[in-house]
Amino acid sequence: MTLPETFGARLRHAMDTRGPLCVGIDPHASLLTAWGLNDDVDGLERFTRTTVEALADRVAVLKPQSAFFERFGSRGIAVLEKAVAEARAAGALVLMDAKRGDIGSTMGAYAETYLRKDSPLFSDAVTVSPYLGFGSLRPALDQAVLSGCGVFVLALTSNPEGAEVQRSTAAGGKSLAQVMLDHMAAENAGAQPLGPVGAVVGATLGDAGVDLDINGPLLAPGIGAQGATPADLPGVFGAAVRNVVPSVSxxxxxHGPDVTGLRDAAARFADEIRAAVASV
Ligand SMILES: O=C(O)c1cc(=O)[nH]c(=O)n1[C@@H]1O[C@H](COP(=O)(O)O)[C@@H](O)[C@H]1O
Structure with missing residues (x-):
C-alpha cells in the first residue's frame, strides 16, 4: 500500500506558497447579525459560503469551529460538510476545530469521523485535547498517518484559565504542557519537512516558556479578537516561529459580508505575519 503525501509536506507547501495564515470560520450569532443575516441555518449557510468563496483560494488553512455548526443540529452539520468539501476543492487545507478528547476506543470513532477518507466530514486535520492522557489520542494519531492527515494537540491554550491545568507540574517536575509537547516531538521524530502532529499554543501567552522544538506545526490562535497581534509571535515562539500557523477568526x-473586505483583512494579517516572521 502506498501512503498518501504527508500532512507535513502539504502544510509546508501551503505555508510557503500562500503564507501561513489560518482563518477560522466561527459563525457566532453576533456575526450573523452583523452581516445582516438571520441566526438560523440559512444565515449560517450564507455566512459560511461567503467566507469559503472569499478565502479558500488564498489562505493556507481554513479552520471551521464545529460548535457553531453543531448548534443547528443535522442541518448545521450539512452546511459544515459542504464547506469542508468546497474549501478543500479550492486548495485550502481544512483544520476541523472540534477539540475532541475521550478514552482511546471512543477516540477511534472521532478519528474515523474527521480523518478517514470516506467520511462525510473528512478534513486535513483535527484539533484534539490530550488531557485524558496523550496515549488516549493513539487512534487519531495512527489514522492521521494512514490518511496523510494531521492532528493538532492542545498544549498551551490562549484562554487565561488554561494555565491552571497546563502549567501545573507533572511527575518528573516538568509542566504538563511540556510533557505533552515532548510526546508530540517523539511522534514527529525524523519526519520531513514537518511531522503530522501539531501543537496548539496561544499567541496571547507572552513567552511560551516551553520547548517548542517538536518538528511539527504550531497553531497560534488568539490573534485579533483575543488581543494578540502578529508582532507578538516572535516573543511567544522564538526561533520556532517559522513553523507557526497564526490563526484569526x-x-x-x-470585515464581511463584503468579499473584498474579508480578503483585504486576511491580506493585512498575512503582511503583518510575514514582517514578524522575517524579523526573527
Ligand atoms: O484550537 C483552537 O483553535 C483554539 C485554541 C486556543 O487555545 N484558543 C482558541 O481561541 N482556539 C480557537 O480559535 C478561535 C479563536 O477565535 P477568535 O478569537 O475569534 O480569533 C476559536 O474558534 C477558538 O475555539
Missing part, C-alpha cells in the same frame, strides 16, 4: 470575519 473574528479579526477577519468582522
Amino acid at each position: 473574528r479579526g477577519v470575519l468582522r
Whole structure:
C-alpha cells in the first residue's frame, strides 16, 4: 500500500506558497447579525459560503469551529460538510476545530469521523485535547498517518484559565504542557519537512516558556479578537516561529459580508505575519 503525501509536506507547501495564515470560520450569532443575516441555518449557510468563496483560494488553512455548526443540529452539520468539501476543492487545507478528547476506543470513532477518507466530514486535520492522557489520542494519531492527515494537540491554550491545568507540574517536575509537547516531538521524530502532529499554543501567552522544538506545526490562535497581534509571535515562539500557523477568526470575519473586505483583512494579517516572521 502506498501512503498518501504527508500532512507535513502539504502544510509546508501551503505555508510557503500562500503564507501561513489560518482563518477560522466561527459563525457566532453576533456575526450573523452583523452581516445582516438571520441566526438560523440559512444565515449560517450564507455566512459560511461567503467566507469559503472569499478565502479558500488564498489562505493556507481554513479552520471551521464545529460548535457553531453543531448548534443547528443535522442541518448545521450539512452546511459544515459542504464547506469542508468546497474549501478543500479550492486548495485550502481544512483544520476541523472540534477539540475532541475521550478514552482511546471512543477516540477511534472521532478519528474515523474527521480523518478517514470516506467520511462525510473528512478534513486535513483535527484539533484534539490530550488531557485524558496523550496515549488516549493513539487512534487519531495512527489514522492521521494512514490518511496523510494531521492532528493538532492542545498544549498551551490562549484562554487565561488554561494555565491552571497546563502549567501545573507533572511527575518528573516538568509542566504538563511540556510533557505533552515532548510526546508530540517523539511522534514527529525524523519526519520531513514537518511531522503530522501539531501543537496548539496561544499567541496571547507572552513567552511560551516551553520547548517548542517538536518538528511539527504550531497553531497560534488568539490573534485579533483575543488581543494578540502578529508582532507578538516572535516573543511567544522564538526561533520556532517559522513553523507557526497564526490563526484569526473574528479579526477577519468582522470585515464581511463584503468579499473584498474579508480578503483585504486576511491580506493585512498575512503582511503583518510575514514582517514578524522575517524579523526573527
Ligand atoms: O484550537 C483552537 O483553535 C483554539 C485554541 C486556543 O487555545 N484558543 C482558541 O481561541 N482556539 C480557537 O480559535 C478561535 C479563536 O477565535 P477568535 O478569537 O475569534 O480569533 C476559536 O474558534 C477558538 O475555539
